[in-house]
Amino acid sequence: MSLKTRLRLLIVGLALALVATLSLLNLYSLASAKFEDLAERATSTTLQVQTLLVQHLNRRASAVQPAASGPLAPRQWAELIRQDEELPRLLADMLASSRTIIEIQILDESGEVLASSNPARAGQPARKVQSLVAWSSQGAWRQLREVLRGGEDFAVVLPVGTGEQPLFRIRVLYSTVLVRSTLEPAISRLATAAFFSLLAAAALAVLASNLAFRPLARVSQAIDRIAQGEMLVPRQPEKREPEEITALENKLQVLGQQFRGARQDALELRGNVEQLLERLEEAVLLFDREDHLIMAGRAAENLLGRGRWEMLGRHLSELFPPSTELGAAIVSAVGLRHPLRDLPIGIKVDGGNIRQVQVNVEFLESYPARERLGTFVSLRDADTRRQISTQLDVSARLAAISRLTGGVAHEIKNPLNAIALHLEVLRARLEGQDPETEREIDLIASEITRLDRVVKTFLDFTRPVELNFTLFDARELAGEVTRLVEPEAAGKGIDVTIDVASAPLPLRADRDLIKQALLNVVVNAVEAMPNGGRLEISVQISGGECIVRISDQGPGIPAEIRDKIFQLYFTTKGKGSGIGLAMTFRVVQLHGGTIDFTSEVGRGTTFWIRLPLAERPLAVKEMHT
The missing domain is CATH 3.30.450.20 (PAS domain)
Structure with a gap:
C-alpha cells in the first residue's frame, strides 16, 4: 500500500472515530432527553385519562343510583363499566390524541379487562407488561436498544377508589414501536450529519494527500542527470524550502558522484574485459x-x-x-x-x-x-x-556495480515518498490561487511519474523477474504483433509481410514478456524505415526450436556499435530510451533462448530470436485462446 493511500486512510479513520464518538454522545443525550420527556408525558397523559374517566363514570353512577342510596360497591362499579357502551368509544377518542399510546384499559382487582379502547380485549385477562418506572430505570442505552428493535411495551397504572380500597385500575399501554417513530426523525438528522461529516473528511483526506505528494521538478532532473552520468552542480537552497528537499538534493549529489564514478569504472572494466577475452x-x-x-x-x-x-x-x-x-x-x-x-x-x-x-x-x-x-x-x-585472477576480479567488480545500481535506485526512491507528500500539501495550499503555478505543479507531477519509471527500470534490472508460464502458439503471437504495427507501418509506406509455419509452434513461456520482446524488435524495424520499405516477419521451426526472423530495409547498424545495441540505455535515436533491446535480450535469456542479428549498412538488418519449443503439443482449444 502506498504512503499516499495510508495517509488518506489515516485521516478518514480519525474522522470516522471522531464522528462516531460525537454521534454516540449526541444520540445518548437525545435519547435521554426524549425518554425523560416521554415519562413525564406518559404520567401526565395517564392522569388526564384518569380525570376524564372518573368524571364520566361518576355521571353514569349518578344516573344509575342516586346519591341518597349510598356509594356503589366494587362489583356494581365493575358491572357498570362493563355495561357502559359509550366507554369504549370514549377510550378510543382519548387514544387518538396520543402518538405513543396503543391501548387504554380499565381493570378490576383480579386483573380482568372491564373496558378497553380495543373492544376485543374486554373480558380477557390483562397481559403482563413492565411498568413505566421499571422501564425508565434501565438506563438510556438499554431503553434506546429496546425502542430501536421494537421490544416489550410498558404501561402506567393508576388506581381509582375511595380510601385505601381501590374500586378499579386505569392502565395506559405505551408502544416502543410508536416511541421509535418519534425518535426516527432526530436519528435520521443525526445520521445525515454524520454522513456528510465523513464525506467532508474523505474530501479533506484527498486534498491533503494530493497536497503532500506533489512532486519536485528539479529532483526529477537531478535523477535523470544521474542516470545519464552527468555531474550535479551544488546550489544554494531557496528560502522556506523544506528541509527534506534540501537533504534529498544533498544525498542525490553524493549518489550522483558515486554512480558516475561507478559507471565510468564499469564501462572501462567492460571494455578491458572484452579486450581481455578476445586476447585470451x-x-x-x-x-x-x-x-x-x-x-x-x-x-x-x-x-x-x-x-x-x-x-x-x-x-x-x-x-x-x-x-x-x-x-x-x-x-x-x-x-x-x-x-x-x-x-x-x-x-x-x-x-x-x-x-x-x-x-x-x-x-x-x-x-x-x-x-x-x-x-x-x-x-x-x-x-x-x-x-586469470584479473578476470575474476573484474567479474566481482561488475557484480558490485550491479548491487550499487540497485542501491542507488532504492536510495532515490525512499526519500521520494516524503518529497511527494510535502509537494501535495503545497498543491492544496496553492489551489485556485495562481493558474500559472498550478500548471508548473502539473508539469512537476508528470516529471515525477517519469522519474518513477526510471527508478523502476533500475530496480527491474537488478532483481529477478518472476515469469508467468503459459502454453500458447507462437504463430498467433506473431500475428498479434504484426497487427499492432501495421497502422504505423502503413502510414510510413512500409509493406509488412508475415510467413508462419503450417503446424502449431507451442511455446511454454511468459506470453506478455515474449510479446513485448518481439514488439520491441518490430517497432525498431518500423522506425528504421521512415521513408518506407519492406518488413518481413517469419516464424518457423528448426531443430526443436521456434525461430522468429525479423528483417527490415533500414540503414543498417554500423560495425562500431553492434556490440553495444543490447546494452541498457544505449540508443542511437534522439528520443530513444535505450531499454527496448536490452529488455528483449533479457527476456529471451530468461526463457532459455538466444537472440542474434546480422546487418549491412545501407541494406538493412535481420534479427533471429530462437526459443525452445514446449514438449506438449497444443490442443485445438489452446490454439485459439
Whole structure:
C-alpha cells in the first residue's frame, strides 16, 4: 500500500472515530432527553385519562343510583363499566390524541379487562407488561436498544377508589414501536450529519494527500542527470524550502558522484574485459546466478563449436551436457558449489581428436551473505599456465556495480515518498490561487511519474523477474504483433509481410514478456524505415526450436556499435530510451533462448530470436485462446 493511500486512510479513520464518538454522545443525550420527556408525558397523559374517566363514570353512577342510596360497591362499579357502551368509544377518542399510546384499559382487582379502547380485549385477562418506572430505570442505552428493535411495551397504572380500597385500575399501554417513530426523525438528522461529516473528511483526506505528494521538478532532473552520468552542480537552497528537499538534493549529489564514478569504472572494466577475452587463448565463460551464459570469449567458439551470440542466454547444462565427462564435472561442481581448479579432462574437438584441457570453476558470491551471484568457467590447454585472477576480479567488480545500481535506485526512491507528500500539501495550499503555478505543479507531477519509471527500470534490472508460464502458439503471437504495427507501418509506406509455419509452434513461456520482446524488435524495424520499405516477419521451426526472423530495409547498424545495441540505455535515436533491446535480450535469456542479428549498412538488418519449443503439443482449444 502506498504512503499516499495510508495517509488518506489515516485521516478518514480519525474522522470516522471522531464522528462516531460525537454521534454516540449526541444520540445518548437525545435519547435521554426524549425518554425523560416521554415519562413525564406518559404520567401526565395517564392522569388526564384518569380525570376524564372518573368524571364520566361518576355521571353514569349518578344516573344509575342516586346519591341518597349510598356509594356503589366494587362489583356494581365493575358491572357498570362493563355495561357502559359509550366507554369504549370514549377510550378510543382519548387514544387518538396520543402518538405513543396503543391501548387504554380499565381493570378490576383480579386483573380482568372491564373496558378497553380495543373492544376485543374486554373480558380477557390483562397481559403482563413492565411498568413505566421499571422501564425508565434501565438506563438510556438499554431503553434506546429496546425502542430501536421494537421490544416489550410498558404501561402506567393508576388506581381509582375511595380510601385505601381501590374500586378499579386505569392502565395506559405505551408502544416502543410508536416511541421509535418519534425518535426516527432526530436519528435520521443525526445520521445525515454524520454522513456528510465523513464525506467532508474523505474530501479533506484527498486534498491533503494530493497536497503532500506533489512532486519536485528539479529532483526529477537531478535523477535523470544521474542516470545519464552527468555531474550535479551544488546550489544554494531557496528560502522556506523544506528541509527534506534540501537533504534529498544533498544525498542525490553524493549518489550522483558515486554512480558516475561507478559507471565510468564499469564501462572501462567492460571494455578491458572484452579486450581481455578476445586476447585470451583459453575459453572463458561467465554465467549468472540462474546458470545462463552472459559473457564468453572468442576462444569458446572454437572449443565448443558455436558462435558467441548463439551461446549467450543458453543454460549451463545445454552448453555442457551432463552425459559428457566435461559436463558431468562442471554441472556437479555447480550443484555442490565446489570449485574446480586445473582439473584435467579430455574433450573431443573438430575431427574427433581428443584435446586435454584444464577446467576451472569459480563462484562469484555476495558478502557477507555468500549468495551465489554467478559462475566463472574457464577451459584451457593443459600446457597453458596463464592465470586469470584479473578476470575474476573484474567479474566481482561488475557484480558490485550491479548491487550499487540497485542501491542507488532504492536510495532515490525512499526519500521520494516524503518529497511527494510535502509537494501535495503545497498543491492544496496553492489551489485556485495562481493558474500559472498550478500548471508548473502539473508539469512537476508528470516529471515525477517519469522519474518513477526510471527508478523502476533500475530496480527491474537488478532483481529477478518472476515469469508467468503459459502454453500458447507462437504463430498467433506473431500475428498479434504484426497487427499492432501495421497502422504505423502503413502510414510510413512500409509493406509488412508475415510467413508462419503450417503446424502449431507451442511455446511454454511468459506470453506478455515474449510479446513485448518481439514488439520491441518490430517497432525498431518500423522506425528504421521512415521513408518506407519492406518488413518481413517469419516464424518457423528448426531443430526443436521456434525461430522468429525479423528483417527490415533500414540503414543498417554500423560495425562500431553492434556490440553495444543490447546494452541498457544505449540508443542511437534522439528520443530513444535505450531499454527496448536490452529488455528483449533479457527476456529471451530468461526463457532459455538466444537472440542474434546480422546487418549491412545501407541494406538493412535481420534479427533471429530462437526459443525452445514446449514438449506438449497444443490442443485445438489452446490454439485459439
